Amino acid sequence: MQFVDGLFGVFSNSGFTAITTGNIIMIVVGFILLFLAIKYKFEPLLLIPIAMGCILVNLPLSTIGMNGSEVGFLGVIFQALTSTEILPIIMFLCLGALTDFTPLLARPVTFILGAAAQFGVFMALFLAIGFGFSPQESAAIAIIGGADGPTSIFLATKMAPNLLGAISVAAYSYMSLVPMILPPVIRALTPEKDRRIRMEMPKPVSRTTKILFPIVVAVIVGFILPSSIPLIGMLMTGNLIRESGVVERLSKALQNEICNIATIFLGLTVGCTMVAGDFLTPNTLKIILLGLIAFAFGAAGGTLMGRLMCKLSGGKINPMIGAAGVSAVPMSARTVQIEGQRYDKGSHLLMSAMGPNVAGVIGTAVAAGVFIALFM
Numbered sequence: 001m002q003f004v005d006g007l008f009g010v011f012s013n014s015g016f017t018a019i020t021t022g023n024i025i026m027i028v029v030g031f032i033l034l035f036l037a038i039k040y041k042f043e044p045l046l047l048i049p050i051a052m053g054c055i056l057v058n059l060p061l062s063t064i065g066m067n068g069s070e071v072g073f074l075g076v077i078f079q080a081l082t083s084t085e086i087l088p089i090i091m092f093l094c095l096g097a098l099t100d101f102t103p104l105l106a107r108p109v110t111f112i113l114g115a116a117a118q119f120g121v122f123m124a125l126f127l128a129i130g131f132g133f134s135p136q137e138s139a140a141i142a143i144i145g146g147a148d149g150p151t152s153i154f155l156a157t158k159m160a161p162n163l164l165g166a167i168s169v170a171a172y173s174y175m176s177l178v179p180m181i182l183p184p185v186i187r188a189l190t191p192e193k194d195r196r197i198r199m200e201m202p203k204p205v206s207r208t209t210k211i212l213f214p215i216v217v218a219v220i221v222g223f224i225l226p227s228s229i230p231l232i233g234m235l236m237t238g239n240l241i242r243e244s245g246v247v248e249r250l251s252k253a254l255q256n257e258i259c260n261i262a263t264i265f266l267g268l269t270v271g272c273t274m275v276a277g278d279f280l281t282p283n284t285l286k287i288i289l290l291g292l293i294a295f296a297f298g299a300a301g302g303t304l305m306g307r308l309m310c311k312l313s314g315g316k317i318n319p320m321i322g323a324a325g326v327s328a329v330p331m332s333a334r335t336v337q338i339e340g341q342r343y344d345k346g347s348h349l350l351m352s353a354m355g356p357n358v359a360g361v362i363g364t365a366v367a368a369g370v371f372i373a374l375f376m
Contacts, residue, residue, distance in 0.1 A: 018060035022276030029274075030055035033169070042176030046149060046267045050168065053271020065272035078269035083161060087266045088154035089234050092365070094262060095150065096214070096238020097254035099329065099361065103354035105209055106202030109309065110321070110352075114359025116305035117325025118367050120145035120298025124290050125371075131286050136160055139371035141287050144171045145294025146364030147178070147328035151231065153270060155368050159375065165274035166284040170291035178331045181292075182323050183339050185299045190319045194310055195343045197318040199352045207245070214240040221366065227376070228369025235365060299323045302356060324353040327360035 033051035037044040053074065057065035066075035081087045104110055121142045128138035136159040143155045144167060152171035156164040174181065186195070214236035221232045242251045306322025320339060324332040333353035340347040 020060070020276065022280050023058045023060055025280060026058040026274060026276045027055050029279075030058070030271075036176070043149075043172045045263050046172055047176070049264050049267025050172070050271040050274075053268040054165075054274040055271075057272045057274065058276055065275065072272075074268055074272040077265055078272060081265060082153070082269040083157050085154055085157055085230070087262050087269070088150045088157065089230050090258065090262045091150040091266060092154075092231050092234040093238040094254045094259035095329075095361070096235040096240075097242045097251050098259070099235075099239055099242075099358055100354075101213055101239065101358055102205050102210065103202050103351050104356075104358050105205045105213060107352070107355050110355030111359045112309070113302050113305055113322045113356035114325045114327075114361075114363040116322065117298045117302035117356070117360050118146065118363045119301030120294040120296065120326075121364070121367050123297050124294030127293060128286075128290050131290065133283075133286075134160075135375045137163060139375050140167055141290050142294055143364065143368055143371070144174065144287075144291035145298040145326070146360065146367060147171070147175050147295060147298070147326040147332070148361060148364040149175060150266075151364050151368050153266065154231065155371065158372065161273075162278065163283065163287060164270060165279050166287045167291075168270045169274070170288050173288075174291055174295045175328045175331070178326075178328050179335050179338070181295060182299050182326075182332065182335045185296055186303055186320050186323050186336075186339055189300060189303045190307060192343060194307070194315075194319050195340065196347070197310070197315060198344065198347050199316070199318050199321070199349060201348070202351055202355070207243070210243040211240065214243065217362070221369075225366060225369045225373065227372040228366055231365040231368060232362070235361070295326060298326045302326065302360075318347075318349055318352070321349060321353040321356055325356040325360045325363070327357065327364055329357050329361060330354065332360070333357040 030051045033047050036042040037047035037051065056062060063070060064072040064074050124142035124145050125138050128141045129135060133141060140156040140160040140163060143152050149171050153168055156167040218233050218236040222229045238254055241247055241254060302322035302325030303319060306317065306319030309317045310319045318340065320336050324336045326332055333350055336353040337350040340349040
C-alpha cells in the first residue's frame with residue numbers, strides 16, 4: 001500500500017499533472033524549430049539553442065527559466081547577460097571580427113544600397129504603431145526588417161523585453177528564409193535583361209584603408225548618433241582587431257571561442273523567454289506578419305535603388321545586388337549570386353553583392369541607434 005501511495009505521490013508531483021495546452025503548443029514549436037535547424041540547416045547555430053530553451057522552459061513545473069519569483073539558472077544568465085544587453089553587444093564585437101568590409105570599400109557607392117534596404121524597417125515601424133503597438137515596441141519589431149539577429153535582440157531587450165521571444169524567433173526565422181524571400185522580390189522588380197548584367201570584380205583595397213575604415217566610421221557615427229555607439233562601436237572594434245593584423249590571437253578568439261559561447265547562451269536565454277503564457281498571444285502573430293513585411297520591403301527598397309543605380313551607371317550595376325542590402329551576412333549575397341547564375345552561368349555577383357550586404361549591417365545598427373534616440 002505504501003508503494004502505491006508512493007507512486008501516486010511521484011505522479012502528483014510530476015509535470016503530467018500541471019501540463020497545459022499552451023505548454024504542449026510551445027513544446028511542439030520547439031520541435032519544429034529543431035527540425036528546421038537540423039533537417040534544413042535554417043540558422044542552426046542559434047535556432048537549436050533557442051528551440052531547446054523553449055522546450056525546457058515549457059516543461060511543466062520547470063525551474064530552468066523564470067517562473068514568477070522563482071528564477072532558474074537560465075533566468076539568472078538572462079537577467080545578468082541578455083537583458084543587460086551584454087551578450088548582444090558581445091555578438092557585435094564578434095561580428096566585426098568576422099566581417100570583411102573590402103567589397104564595400106572597393107565600391108563605396110554600395111553604401112547607398114545598404115541604406116535603401118532600411119526602407120522596410122521604417123515602413124514596418126509605422127505599420128506596427130497602426131497595429132496598436134507602442135512606439136518602443138514598434139521600433140523593436142521593425143528592426144526585424146534589417147535581418148540582423150543580434151540587433152533585433154539588442155533593441156528588444158532595451159525597448160520591448162516582453163516581446164523578446166517573438167521578435168527573436170521572427171528575426172532568425174526570416175534570416176533563414178532569405179533564399180525563399182529574396183528571389184520573388186527581385187523577379188518582381190527587375191527586368192530579366194538587367195539580371196543578366198555582369199559586374200566587374202571590386203578593385204583591391206589597401207591595408208591602410210582597411211585599418212582606417214573602422215576607426216573613422218566609429219568616430220563619425222559616434223559623434224552624429226551617440227546612441228548607436230554600443231553597436232557600431234563594438235562592430236568596428238571587432239573589425240579593427242581583425243584588420244590590424246597584429247592581434248591575431250584576439251581576432252581568432254572573437255571569431256571562434258567567444259562567438260560560440262555567446263551564441264549558445266544568447267540562444268538559450270532567448271528561448272527561455274518563450275513561456276506559453278507570454279508567447280501565445282495575438283501580438284505574436286502580428287509580429288510575425290510585420291517582420292515579413294519589413295523584410296520583404298527592405299529587400300524591395302534595396303532592389304529599387306539598385307535599378308536606379310543601374311540606369312545612372314549606364315548599365316554597369318546589376319540591380320539584384322541591392323536586395324543584398326538586408327544584412328543576413330553572407331546569405332543575402334549568396335542568394336543574389338545564385339539568382340544571377342539562373343540567367344547567366346558566367347555571372348559572378350557574390351563579391352559585388354557583399355558590398356551592400358555588409359553595408360546593411362551598418363545601416364541596421366544605425367537605424368537601431370535612431371530608434372533609441374527617438375523613443376528612449
